[in-house]
Amino acid sequence: MKTTPSSPDRDLSLDLLVLCSLAQHETSVLANYAIETVEQFRACGKIFKAVEHCVTTEYGLSFSEVGVVHALLGLHSVPHQDGQSSTSLQRFRARLAEVGRLETPKIQGKYDTGQLFLHRVFGYRGVVLFPWLARVYDRDVPNKRDGLEDGNFNYVGKEVKGCTQTFYQVLIDARDCPYIRAQTEAVTFLGNQDSSRSLYAIPGLDYVSHEDILPYTTTEKLPLQHELFDKFLMYYPEKDPPFGAQETLRAWQKKNHPWLELSDVHKETTENVRVTVIPFYMGCRESQAASVFWWRYCIRLENLGELSVQLRERHWRIFSLSGTLETVRGRGVVGQEPVLSPSLPAFQYSSHVSLQAPSGHMGTFRMEREDGYTFDCRIPPFSLESKSEDTGTNTSAV
Incomplete structure (x- = not known):
C-alpha cells in the first residue's frame, strides 16, 4: 500500500484501507488503533509527525504507512531526537492484509442485516x-x-x-x-x-x-x-x-x-x-x-x-x-x-x-x-x- 498524507485534516477514511495484522499480537490493539488513526484526523497528524524521524525501509513502507503500522501495533513511544524510536518496528514481524474500506458510521437509523x-x-x-x-x-x-x-x-x-x-x-x-x-x-x-x-x-x-x-x-x-x-x-x-x-x-x-x-x-x-x-x-x-x-x-x-x-x-x-x-x-x-x-x-x-x-x-x-x-x-x-x-x-x- 502506498499512500501519501496531504493534511491531517483530510478525510483519510476515503482513501486509507482498513488493515489487520496477522501477527501474534492483540487484535484489539491493532484494529482499535487503526480505527483511531482513520477516525480521528488530528490523531493521524500526530502519529505521522511522531514517526516522521524514524521512517524505515526494512518493510518498504512509505511515511504514511509507518504511521498506520505504529497505530496497528499500538506503539505509543515518541521517537528520540536522534531519530531512533524507543520501541522498534523490527521487533514485530507483522503481515498486513487488506480487510476492506471504512464507511462513515451512521448517526441516525440502524445498520442492516449483513453489515x-x-x-x-x-x-x-x-x-x-x-x-x-x-x-x-x-x-x-x-x-x-x-x-x-x-x-x-x-x-x-x-x-x-x-x-x-x-x-x-x-x-x-x-x-x-x-x-x-x-x-x-x-x-x-x-x-x-x-x-x-x-x-x-x-x-x-x-x-x-x-x-x-x-x-x-x-x-x-x-x-x-x-x-x-x-x-x-x-x-x-x-x-x-x-x-x-x-x-x-x-x-x-x-x-x-x-x-x-x-x-x-x-x-x-x-x-x-x-x-x-x-x-x-x-x-x-x-x-x-x-x-x-x-x-x-x-x-x-x-x-x-x-x-x-x-x-x-x-x-x-x-x-x-x-x-x-x-x-x-x-x-x-x-x-x-x-x-x-x-x-x-x-x-x-x-x-x-x-x-x-x-x-x-x-x-x-x-x-x-x-x-x-x-x-x-x-x-x-x-x-x-x-x-x-x-x-x-x-x-x-x-
Missing part, C-alpha cells in the same frame, strides 16, 4: 444479524434529558432514567476470537428438557451497541469466518450491504428469541472506570419440586483514563424478594485479575446465576491503579427479572 463492521472497543471483525431495542440506564447522565423514560429505582435511593438505544446481535470472525479480551462463548442457553440444568454455548456470538459499530465494505464473497455465516447470510452483489438474511436466520431468531432477547443495560463510572452490565433471563427449570430460575449477565469494564488499573477483587450484594441479603467476595473475576491499560482499555466477561426467585444485584470491584492507589468501582444496581409467562410477576430494579 460488516469492526468493533470500536475490542477491534474484532463482525457482521450484523439483527437489532435489539434496549433500555439503557446510565447513572452518569443527569436525569433531565430529552427522550428519557421509565424510572429505575434502587436501594441506594437514587432514581435513574432510561433511554432507548439500539444494540445488535452479531457474529464474530473466528480468526479474531483468540485475541479478544472478552469471552467469545458468552451467549449460552439451557437444554431443551424441562429438568435439564445443562448450559450450552454458541461460539462467536455477541451483542454490540450502535456506537461501537464501525462499518466497512469489502469485495469478498465470504469475508467472515464463522460456521453460521453462510447458513444465516447469502451474498447479493446488487445489495448494499451485499449480504442478506436467509430464511434459516429468521427461523433461528424466532425460535430462540426468549433467551437471546436483550432488554436492559446498566452503566456507571467510578474513577474513570466504566462498568456496563447486561442481564439476560434464560428460563426456568424444575428441581426437587422447586422452580429454579436461570440468568446470565454480561459485564464490561472499560478504562477511560490515562493510568492503567487492575481489577483485584469483587464484592457482590444480592437481594432476594424474600428480604434476604447475600454477600459474595472473591479475587478477580472468572479466574482473572485483568489489567485495563490505555492500549488495552476493556475487558468483558459473562457469568450465570440460578435462584428460586427473582432478585437484585449490586456491588463493587476493588481496583488498583498503577500508582498504587486503590478504590471501589461501583457495579450499577440491576435486577434479575423472570418473564411473566413463568412467574406472573416482575421485580423492580435494585
Whole structure:
C-alpha cells in the first residue's frame, strides 16, 4: 500500500484501507488503533509527525504507512531526537492484509442485516444479524434529558432514567476470537428438557451497541469466518450491504428469541472506570419440586483514563424478594485479575446465576491503579427479572 498524507485534516477514511495484522499480537490493539488513526484526523497528524524521524525501509513502507503500522501495533513511544524510536518496528514481524474500506458510521437509523463492521472497543471483525431495542440506564447522565423514560429505582435511593438505544446481535470472525479480551462463548442457553440444568454455548456470538459499530465494505464473497455465516447470510452483489438474511436466520431468531432477547443495560463510572452490565433471563427449570430460575449477565469494564488499573477483587450484594441479603467476595473475576491499560482499555466477561426467585444485584470491584492507589468501582444496581409467562410477576430494579 502506498499512500501519501496531504493534511491531517483530510478525510483519510476515503482513501486509507482498513488493515489487520496477522501477527501474534492483540487484535484489539491493532484494529482499535487503526480505527483511531482513520477516525480521528488530528490523531493521524500526530502519529505521522511522531514517526516522521524514524521512517524505515526494512518493510518498504512509505511515511504514511509507518504511521498506520505504529497505530496497528499500538506503539505509543515518541521517537528520540536522534531519530531512533524507543520501541522498534523490527521487533514485530507483522503481515498486513487488506480487510476492506471504512464507511462513515451512521448517526441516525440502524445498520442492516449483513453489515460488516469492526468493533470500536475490542477491534474484532463482525457482521450484523439483527437489532435489539434496549433500555439503557446510565447513572452518569443527569436525569433531565430529552427522550428519557421509565424510572429505575434502587436501594441506594437514587432514581435513574432510561433511554432507548439500539444494540445488535452479531457474529464474530473466528480468526479474531483468540485475541479478544472478552469471552467469545458468552451467549449460552439451557437444554431443551424441562429438568435439564445443562448450559450450552454458541461460539462467536455477541451483542454490540450502535456506537461501537464501525462499518466497512469489502469485495469478498465470504469475508467472515464463522460456521453460521453462510447458513444465516447469502451474498447479493446488487445489495448494499451485499449480504442478506436467509430464511434459516429468521427461523433461528424466532425460535430462540426468549433467551437471546436483550432488554436492559446498566452503566456507571467510578474513577474513570466504566462498568456496563447486561442481564439476560434464560428460563426456568424444575428441581426437587422447586422452580429454579436461570440468568446470565454480561459485564464490561472499560478504562477511560490515562493510568492503567487492575481489577483485584469483587464484592457482590444480592437481594432476594424474600428480604434476604447475600454477600459474595472473591479475587478477580472468572479466574482473572485483568489489567485495563490505555492500549488495552476493556475487558468483558459473562457469568450465570440460578435462584428460586427473582432478585437484585449490586456491588463493587476493588481496583488498583498503577500508582498504587486503590478504590471501589461501583457495579450499577440491576435486577434479575423472570418473564411473566413463568412467574406472573416482575421485580423492580435494585
